[in-house]
Amino acid sequence: MIKLSALLLSLFMATVSFAAKVGEKAPDFKVSDMNGKTVQLADFKGKFVVLEWMNEGCPFVKKHYESNNMQKLQKEYTGKNVAWLTVASSQKGKQGHWTPEQAQTKAKEWNMAPTAILLDEGAKMGKAYGAKVTPHMFVINPEGVLVYNGAIDDNDSSDAADIPKSTNYVDLALKESLAGKPVKVSTSKPYGCGVKF
Amino acid sequence: MKLSVIVLILFCTMNLFAAESEMQRRDHVIVSLIADHDQISSNQDFKVGLKFIIEKGWHIYWKNPGDSGTAPKIKWEQSKVQISSFSWPTPHIFHIEPLANYGYEKEVIFPMEVKFSGNNFQLAGEASWLVCKIECIPGKAQLKLTIPVGEEEISFSDSKEIEKYLSLKAIATNDIKLSLDQDASTFKLKFSSEDMDLKSFEKAYFFPNDGTYIAHAAPQEMSTDKNHIELTIKKSDSLTENPEFIDGVLALEKKGEPRLSFEVSSEAKGAGLSLWMALAFAFLGGLILNLMPCVFPVISIKILGFVDSSQKTNTEISNHGWAYTAGVLLSFLILSGALLILRSLGQSLGWGFQLQSPYFVIFMMVLFFLIALNLWGVFEIGENLAGVGNKVSRQKGYGGSFFTGILATLVATPCTAPFMGSALGFAITLPPIQSVFIFLMLGFGMAVPYLILSYFPSWIRKLPKPGPWMITFKKILAIPMLLTVVWLGWVLSLQLQSPENIKNEGAWISYSETELQKLRDEGAPVFVDFTAAWCITCQVNKKVVLNTDKIQLAFKEAGVVLMKADWTNQDPVITKALAAFDRNSVPLYILYTKNKDDKPLVLPEILTDDIVLNSLKKL
Numbered sequence: 001m002i003k004l005s006a007l008l009l010s011l012f013m014a015t016v017s018f019a020a021k022v023g024e025k026a027p028d029f030k031v032s033d034m035n036g037k038t039v040q041l042a043d044f045k046g047k048f049v050v051l052e053w054m055n056e057g058c059p060f061v062k063k064h065y066e067s068n069n070m071q072k073l074q075k076e077y078t079g080k081n082v083a084w085l086t087v088a089s090s091q092k093g094k095q096g097h098w099t100p101e102q103a104q105t106k107a108k109e110w111n112m113a114p115t116a117i118l119l120d121e122g123a124k125m126g127k128a129y130g131a132k133v134t135p136h137m138f139v140i141n142p143e144g145v146l147v148y149n150g151a152i153d154d155n156d157s158s159d160a161a162d163i164p165k166s167t168n169y170v171d172l173a174l175k176e177s178l179a180g181k182p183v184k185v186s187t188s189k190p191y192g193c194g195v196k197f
Numbered sequence: 198m199k200l201s202v203i204v205l206i207l208f209c210t211m212n213l214f215a216a217e218s219e220m221q222r223r224d225h226v227i228v229s230l231i232a233d234h235d236q237i238s239s240n241q242d243f244k245v246g247l248k249f250i251i252e253k254g255w256h257i258y259w260k261n262p263g264d265s266g267t268a269p270k271i272k273w274e275q276s277k278v279q280i281s282s283f284s285w286p287t288p289h290i291f292h293i294e295p296l297a298n299y300g301y302e303k304e305v306i307f308p309m310e311v312k313f314s315g316n317n318f319q320l321a322g323e324a325s326w327l328v329c330k331i332e333c334i335p336g337k338a339q340l341k342l343t344i345p346v347g348e349e350e351i352s353f354s355d356s357k358e359i360e361k362y363l364s365l366k367a368i369a370t371n372d373i374k375l376s377l378d379q380d381a382s383t384f385k386l387k388f389s390s391e392d393m394d395l396k397s398f399e400k401a402y403f404f405p406n407d408g409t410y411i412a413h414a415a416p417q418e419m420s421t422d423k424n425h426i427e428l429t430i431k432k433s434d435s436l437t438e439n440p441e442f443i444d445g446v447l448a449l450e451k452k453g454e455p456r457l458s459f460e461v462s463s464e465a466k467g468a469g470l471s472l473w474m475a476l477a478f479a480f481l482g483g484l485i486l487n488l489m490p491c492v493f494p495v496i497s498i499k500i501l502g503f504v505d506s507s508q509k510t511n512t513e514i515s516n517h518g519w520a521y522t523a524g525v526l527l528s529f530l531i532l533s534g535a536l537l538i539l540r541s542l543g544q545s546l547g548w549g550f551q552l553q554s555p556y557f558v559i560f561m562m563v564l565f566f567l568i569a570l571n572l573w574g575v576f577e578i579g580e581n582l583a584g585v586g587n588k589v590s591r592q593k594g595y596g597g598s599f600f601t602g603i604l605a606t607l608v609a610t611p612c613t614a615p616f617m618g619s620a621l622g623f624a625i626t627l628p629p630i631q632s633v634f635i636f637l638m639l640g641f642g643m644a645v646p647y648l649i650l651s652y653f654p655s656w657i658r659k660l661p662k663p664g665p666w667m668i669t670f671k672k673i674l675a676i677p678m679l680l681t682v683v684w685l686g687w688v689l690s691l692q693l694q695s696p697e698n699i700k701n702e703g704a705w706i707s708y709s710e711t712e713l714q715k716l717r718d719e720g721a722p723v724f725v726d727f728t729a730a731w732c733i734t735c736q737v738n739k740k741v742v743l744n745t746d747k748i749q750l751a752f753k754e755a756g757v758v759l760m761k762a763d764w765t766n767q768d769p770v771i772t773k774a775l776a777a778f779d780r781n782s783v784p785l786y787i788l789y790t791k792n793k794d795d796k797p798l799v800l801p802e803i804l805t806d807d808i809v810l811n812s813l814k815k816l
Contacts, residue, residue: 022437059327059335095332130434132296133265149435154792156267158327158335187435189409189794193333194265194296 020129022149022186026140027128031087033116034103044083046142048177050170052086052114053126053195055096055134056106059158060192064135065110067160069168070152074113077174084114089126094196096134123197133192139173139183148173150188217355223336225252225328230320230342231306233356239346240314246306246359247271247283247324247340255330256300259288261408261445264296266333269307269326270718271340278320282714283307286365287446287458288404290413293331297414299404306362312711318344367446367458375463377443379432384411388426388447388461396421398449403428403461405445407794410436472631476638483642511654518651520595522644524602529640530633532606537629554767555689558731561607562685569678572671606640684733691730691765704749708762708771717793722757722816727775727785730765734802735784742804755813757788788812 020027026049030040041049052070054061064070074084088103090096098106103117120126129138139148148170155166173183218230227250234243247269249257258266260283273280285307288299311320320342327335372392378385386403388395401419405411415431426449444462650656706712708725716723726743728735742748752759762771764783775781778799786800798812 020434022435057332059333127295157325158267159325159337187409187437191267192265193329194293194298194331196331197295 020138020146020149022146024146025144026138026146029125029128031118031120031125033118034098034100034107036100037116039085039116039118041140041144045144048077048082048142048174049140050077050082050084050174051129051131051138051140052084053131053134053136054086054088055090055193055196056088056098057095058134058193061134063158063160063163064152065112067163068111069160069163070135071111071113073168073171078113078115080174080178082174082178083116085116085118086112086114087118087120087125087131089120089123089131090196091121091123096196123195126195126197131195133190133194135192136190136195137170139170139177141177147177147183148186150185151190151192154188156191218340218342221338221340223338224334225255225330226250226257226326226336228324228326228336228338228340230322230324230340231355231358232342232344233352233359234344234350235353236345236347236349236351237313237318238348238350239316241350242310242312243350244308244356244359244363245280245311245320245342246308246355246362248304248306248358249301249326250304251302251328253303255328256291256298256302257305257326257328258298258300259404260285261299261404261406263290263298263300263408263413266298266300266329267327269324271322271324272718273320273322273715276320277315278318279312279709279711280320281310281711282718283309284363284366286362287367287448287456290402290404292414295414298329299413306359308359308363308366310711316346318346365458367448367460369460373447373459373461375443375447375461377463379439382432384428384430384432384443386428386430386443386463388428390424393424395424395426395449398426398451400448400450401426401428402448403430403445404448405443407440407443407445409433410440410443472634475635479635479638480642480645483639484645486639486643487646514654515651516595517598518648520598521602521651522641522648524599524604525606525640525644526602526637528603528606529636533633533636537632555693558685558689562682562689564604565678565682565685569675569682572675572678574668574671602644605643685731688731688765704752705759705761708760708774710770710774713760713789716758717789720791720793722755722791723760723789724752724757725760725762725774725785725787725789727762727764727771727780727783727787729763729783732764732783738784738786738804742806742809745806748806748809751810751813755816757813757816788815790816 026041028041030038033039056062056065061070074086078084088096088098090098098117098119100119103119106112107117118125131138135152137148137150137152138146141147150169152170153163153166153168155162169185169188172185176183217232220227220229229248230245231248232243232245237243249269251257258268260268262268269283271283286301286305288301291298291300291302321340323337323339325335325337327333373388373390373395376387376389378387388401398421402417403411410433412431412433418429420427420429442463444460446458447461448456448458450456705726713723713725726735726739728739730736762768762774764771764775772781775783775785778785778787784802786802786804788798788800789795790798798815800808800812
């Protein structure tokens with residue numbers, strides 16, 4: 001009976017849409033990639049899209065790159081026709097800001113394998129999605145609806161040794177999505193360094 | 198040269214005498230373990246602290262770090278020492294636009310409680326943390342702390358340091374009530390207090406325990422009136438469901454005074470359940486009580502009484518109804534009053550507490566045994582004991598009905614749990630008068646069927662006429678009485694056993710707060726069974742579900758640690774643990790999932806195989 005009143009209370013409350021909410025249309029964006037090409041969400045119609053916020057100086061990003069965990073995911077899913085977009089929203093003069101040349105150098109050094117590396121100058125895209133930390137992960141389905149928003153996995157340590165023990169939420173969300181199933185864990189609290197807007 | 202020698206000597210002597218681990222310098226922090234004792238006795242409780250000295254401009258994090266960051270942790274090496282998790286000093290907010298973090302700068306100590314018995318004390322563990330300015334750097338350090346064990350305990354000046362940070366932890370209080378109101382985009386938190394002049398504070402800030410609820414960087418708009426502070430806080434963009442309740446720390450400031458902070462929690466149901474509704478539910482709960490197995494033996498006495506009543510006049514019968522009602526109400530009044538008074542004296546008691554006393558149990562055993570013998574016809578006490586027997590005198594019978602009411606209440610209270618658990622938990626948090634009214638309403642609900650019957654004696658007269666069959670009937674009714682005696686005897690035997698004997702029962706380990714915390718930190722799922730020997734529902738669940746091979750196997754396969762919180766005897770730790778779930782009665786079943794930040798699952802009071810198996814799927 002108590003539950004019921006809480007339920008009624010929540011039913012009364014209309015849901016108003018916000019930026020990048022799971023179950024709603026993902027915000028569009030128009031950004032240059034590291035090769036100067038303009039990239040927008042509409043380019044990937046009919047595909048699953050992964051957005052990954054990154055900052056090369058952040059220890060949590062390093063955890064997933066120096067262990068090759070991120071690259072492995074990128075290779076696996078771009079191989080399955082998923083578009084993987086790595087986004088740098090750090091602004092000029094701040095840690096993790098990339099010029100196109102710097103992005104290209106790092107991509108080679110780390111053997112990164114996303115579909116594209118996006119340089120979010122002005123941070124419009126980062127703010128539209130409400131990206132908070134690096135890494136912050138989003139998964140968008142072929143209809144352009146956000147199906148996952150949150151952390152890369154369930155272990156907020158900065159230690160790469162913890163990766164094998166962790167449950168990777170992005171991997172899980174993509175596996176379920178590709179199998180036509182609903183995403184079980186569709187939001188989680190992202191962990192990492194603050195995005196340097 | 199000389200100076201360095203002095204420094205060296207000072208440093209060495211410090212380490213010789215002070216119970217402090219070696220201070221380890223890492224990027225932007227110096228970290229160490231300190232203790233509030235220089236020497237401890239072989240069996241005592243004391244405190245240790247994980248201490249950080251932080252470089253200017255850098256910060257480390259609270260348990261909810263805010264938009265980014267991570268809380269510091271410590272992983273102990275296997276040791277026999279029982280050690281609690283951190284107590285978290287109330288944090289400060291760091292705005293790093295557009296984000297916000299909760300944490301500490303300059304210096305912080307995370308105090309921990311140690312329960313120690315043994316001959317040598319050694320603690321070793323690995324601390325890990327994240328320190329950030331704008332950039333972030335994770336750190337790790339192996340820390341070791343040895344404290345000599347001797348005849349006497351010697352406290353050390355570090356005790357003041359630890360005390361200081363312990364005092365910076367939010368105060369647990371019932372004085373500040375939080376009611377939660379929310380729409381799609383904002384929370385409205387209304388804090389109210391009877392004892393504190395909340396209006397006098399100039400600044401208020403709410404730090405939520407759960408990092409996913411609020412937009413940390415958004416300003417918290419404050420308004421005050423009389424004894425209220427209201428904070429309007431923007432919800433986190435990624436929050437998809439309205440949470441049922443919110444908890445955290447309320448920090449209050451006024452000019453020239455140190456900041457005060459309080460642990461606060463709301464329950465949407467608390468706000469949603471008005472007093473009238475609570476009274477109505479209590480009434481309904483009381484009605485249902487008549488169907489509970491523990492009330493049954495007493496009801497059987499009543500049935501005899503009513504059958505007998507068919508020879509009485511209408512007024513007499515309705516007077517009996519009122520006498521019974523008065524007995525029930527008076528005992529509810531006394532029980533709830535005693536509970537409230539003992540609680541205000543700082544005792545941790547829960548509903549049904551009278552059965553936690555072996556003396557009370559013995560008294561009830563004797564009483565029920567006598568009633569059974571009486572029903573069996575071994576002797577006749579008649580009206581003086583329980584209003585039974587067919588020689589009830591017309592004038593004196595009211596005492597019997599009154600006493601039946603008292604008896605019914607005393608045995609029925611532990612049975613209120615399954616239906617009334619959370620409502621009673623809510624009632625106990627209300628101002629005393631209101632909660633007494635709720636308990637009275639519960640009693641009234643229990644008495645009302647008889648009261649109604651007593652006004653419509655024609656219904657009673659439809660019952661068979663008194664005759665020889667009553668003697669047989671009485672003999673049959675003696676059986677539930679004797680079963681009750683057996684049950685009480687079993688309760689008593691468990692109460693009188695040394696705790697160790699009941700502690701480890703098969704796969705179940707006994708409840709311990711530190712052990713639970715440790716298991717959760719290790720990411721082990723834990724199932725806690727809050728139970729008591731005198732709780733019949735608990736025993737049924739155990740027999741039919743929890744201890745069956747099927748369910749035990751399922752627990753094992755899921756790697757769930759089984760913990761039993763036995764409330765048969767009075768136990769303040771368990772009472773407190775129950776209160777954390779807003780309960781003050783058993784049974785209560787809690788499943789903690791692997792992720793320690795997840796809310797634990799609360800299972801229903803009446804279990805089935807499917808309920809348990811489905812809950813295990815959510816691990």
